[in-house]
Amino acid sequence: MGFVERVKKGNTSSGVAALGNTFLAGIKGAAAFFSGSGSMFATTMHSLADAVNQGFVFLGSILAQAPPSERFPTGFGRVINIFCMVAVVVVTVMAYETIKEGWHLFQQPSESGNIWLNIGVLAASLLVDGFVLVKAMKEITKETKEDRDGWLLVQAFKSAPKASPATRLVFYEDLVATSGAIFALIGVLLAQIFGMLRADGIFTMLIGVLMLFVAFRVGYDNMVGLIGVSAPAEVEKKISGQLLEEEQVVDIYKMRVLQEGRTYHVEGTVELTKGLSLAEADDVKFELTDKLLRSPEVSDVVLGIIEDNNKKSWE
Incomplete structure (x- = not known):
């Protein structure tokens, strides 16, 4: 199998997510810079972490398809677990920076501007992250060949442990990313419309905690995969x-x-x-x-x- 064929067979969800989150990190970063919103900063860090992670994971899913060799007779399937562990480190660092910034904003709240810029960017984030999340959920049901009756989200949660490491990572990250965009939107509205400035810091820290959840969940799954886990x-x-x-x-x-x-x-x-x-x-x-x-x-x-x-x- 040539390199081009491996790219075509790489994890589609992580490739699409990497492109989407690169775009989101750029527009969110611009909005955070011009508005000074802590919630926008937090969701920018999250999108940046997701873009780096999912780029790593997409590369790992390509390398994992290399055929077995004389030196590695069982193949390279666990390479994807290594790349996912690198992604976990990135998410953890970004989560720490986000929580630290949220605590600073909670202790020293300040007003921010450009509310409509923030709302527009967060609306775009919800659309892009929501699209990637739905794609990841469909990928999970496809990989696990589960019955698609019922709510897609419920089916994805049930089947996620049996999906590939890359698809699981995209699912958990974009689930949190979509939730984070909603929390950031609430934080912006409370701070800029209702004058509850500390809400900006609170929701910034909450987004950081959600990022830590993703790091723990994905880290645990891939640690088990590296050790060697029995099939379902x-x-x-x-x-x-x-x-x-x-x-x-x-x-x-x-x-x-x-x-x-x-x-x-x-x-x-x-x-x-x-x-x-x-x-x-x-x-x-x-x-x-x-x-x-x-x-x-x-x-x-x-x-x-x-x-x-x-x-x-x-x-």
């Missing part, structure tokens, strides 16, 4: 069902399914009916391996075979 129970059940469908397979002696980025690595030993020749047993093994590898979510299969031991091992 339904994935393991599906793979075991495919193995047990084979007529000569009596039982599964043991099996382990690990998540490697967006795909799964399968290791196991199956019990075959007694009396098979070595050649026949090898044919069954190769047929099972090919069967599992035809599934797009399985990247690597290592199967062993033994004769039936008359003991039930797999429930």
Whole structure:
């Protein structure tokens, strides 16, 4: 697979989000500079952090598709987890700066101007972040092949743990970004229309806290991914069902399914009916391996075979 093909297969949500947040960071930064609004500063920092993060993640999703090599036989699926951890560091630093600025504005509130500029920019932010959020939610349901009945947001929350690390990051970040734009808008209105100047600092700190939530959530998910996490129970059940469908397979002696980025690595030993020749047993093994590898979510299969031991091992 060439580099251009890898770019085309990169995580679409993170690429679109990186472009959208770069645009938003620019217009929000200009609005914050001319108005002096702390809430606008906070949401600018958030969009800037999101743009950097999602750019990193998009690059990581491209590199993660590199084919296995002799030195790295299981492939590069976990590269995306490393890039997501870099993104977590960026979000944490930006969250600290945002909370610090909010505390300063709370202690020393000051008036800001250009209310209509702020409202216009935040309205644009809601449209762009909302579009990216909806795209990320649709990407989650597509990756996890979940039933799309019901509210999209509810389905995305339920399915997010099974989505790819990149899509999860975009979903959580833009969920907070959309909420942050709403909080910033409330802060601007309270400070500039109702004269509640401390509201600017309060909502600035609240946006910073939301950014910390994203850093913790994404950091935890990717730390687990780097260590090596078992596949969801339904994935393991599906793979075991495919193995047990084979007529000569009596039982599964043991099996382990690990998540490697967006795909799964399968290791196991199956019990075959007694009396098979070595050649026949090898044919069954190769047929099972090919069967599992035809599934797009399985990247690597290592199967062993033994004769039936008359003991039930797999429930």
